Amino acid sequence: MTRSLRTSRASRTLLRTATATAALSAVSVLACGIAPTAVADDTVQVVHQDGLGPNGPWLRLQETTPDREPGVQEVSPKPDPVHLNGSLRLAIAAGQQAQAAHYFNATWTPEPMQPLLNGGVSYWAYTASEGSSVTNIGANLQLPASCGGFTTLSFEPGNNTDVQGAALKPDTWQKYRLTGSSVMRTSRAVAGVPAGADAPLSHFVTACEGAYGVIADIGRLGDPNGTLNTYVDNITAKGTTWDFAVTGRASAALTVAEEIRAGGDPRPADASYSDPADGPEYQGIGTRLTLKGPAGLRADQLTVMSEGSEVPLTRLPNGTFTGELHTSLRAGATLEPGGKAGAAFTLAAAKGAPTGRLDVTTELTVTVDGTDGPVRTGVSATDHSRITAGTKPSPSPSPTHPHPGGGQGHWGGNHGSGGSPAQPNGPVDTGDGTTALTASGADGLSDPGLAIGAAGLLAAVAATVGSLRAARGRRG
Missing domain, CATH: 2.60.120 (Jelly Rolls)
Known part of the structure; x- marks a missing residue:
């Protein structure tokens, strides 16, 4: 008045x-x-x-x-x-x-x-x-x-x-x-x-x-x-x-692997969202994934996995691909003011896929009562990887950093219930006399994997040398 x-x-x-x-x-x-x-x-x-x-x-x-x-x-x-x-x-x-x-x-x-x-x-x-x-x-x-x-x-x-x-x-x-x-x-x-x-x-x-x-x-x-x-x-x-309107607004962050080898192992990626104490509620949240790759890339040459399920990809007229990721919360389906949420997923490229830059964008979506389908919020982050045809194991994601839309840290695949381990790509001793795969650093193998692999190699060489000496003794 x-x-x-x-x-x-x-x-x-x-x-x-x-x-x-x-x-x-x-x-x-x-x-x-x-x-x-x-x-x-x-x-x-x-x-x-x-x-x-x-x-x-x-x-x-x-x-x-x-x-x-x-x-x-x-x-x-x-x-x-x-x-x-x-x-x-x-x-x-x-x-x-x-x-x-x-x-x-x-x-x-x-x-x-x-x-x-x-x-x-x-x-x-x-x-x-x-x-x-x-x-x-x-x-x-x-x-x-x-x-x-x-x-x-x-x-x-x-x-x-x-x-x-x-x-x-x-x-x-x-x-x-x-x-x-x-x-x-x-x-x-x-x-x-x-x-x-x-x-x-x-x-x-x-x-x-x-x-x-x-x-x-x-x-x-x-x-x-x-x-x-x-x-x-x-x-x-x-x-x-x-x-x-309230004064705050959620922010987003995203990390993806720097390299995805065509025909190689799936590479981990992680999206996270943070809602400030003075932000709005985000109800029934989800994540919209958008991928833009090199020319000629087809949907069947990309595989996205989210919480154990393959994510269907839809090709848009502009050549990008979209899909919906599972988005987890520490509790409930509403991202409350002061809360955090995230989406862990993996990306893989098929053998023979075109090589080049792959832009990855994740955007927070919500469910609005009385509407069909998820509603986009504009809270998003973008990172990029590169599809390569090389034989060297793909490097793991670089340390988390903020992206457009803000955000601090990443969800790390742990959604308050233990989460899932990172994708395996190196040998380790499983404790039962066999070897298994484990997540690696930027060079592909973890330090324990390198040590155990080297020990196994030395043992094999020693056994071979011993056999040769025994054979020479019999001939003599």
């Missing part, structure tokens, strides 16, 4: 009364595809926690409303389906109300509604089963308006549908857009509509002077002991989309 608006006692009293008595909305959260909330000309304005309060640009109305205890009005790490960087949480317990408001100008001048609708008014909403005693209602979008007198017009998804034409579904993000046919509930008797009654938005567009701003709101549930836990984001009006 602007300073000149807050100094008007009469306007402030009207606003508090209207928003406190506005009817409750029903947010629908349904399966729908991911599409940006903003149109091409919309400006995205990021709102962090410090932008939600007395200095705006968004105000917590209950901080100055004495007739209702304030609920929760905060920027949460819960990811929205568009930017995946957090959202605005509105939650209430018994007798509470939670509202976040933005006003269009400092002069308390209403904006005509038809241009607002033409420019697009929309938002995303989510009703969580956890923390809610009811799940068929949720946060609404209100227009504080002048209609021959002050009123609040509430878009209630329980009386409307989302952009896909579907009704409320708990625990799923859903997008809503206000149109002339949207059913709106008025808090006061205006434009021939009784207080608490409904009419199409087109009726108010014609009868009202305009809207002062937008309000995300949850309030009276009808049950004095009722609770409600909701999230909203990407509220769009007057050419601006407000993206509520």
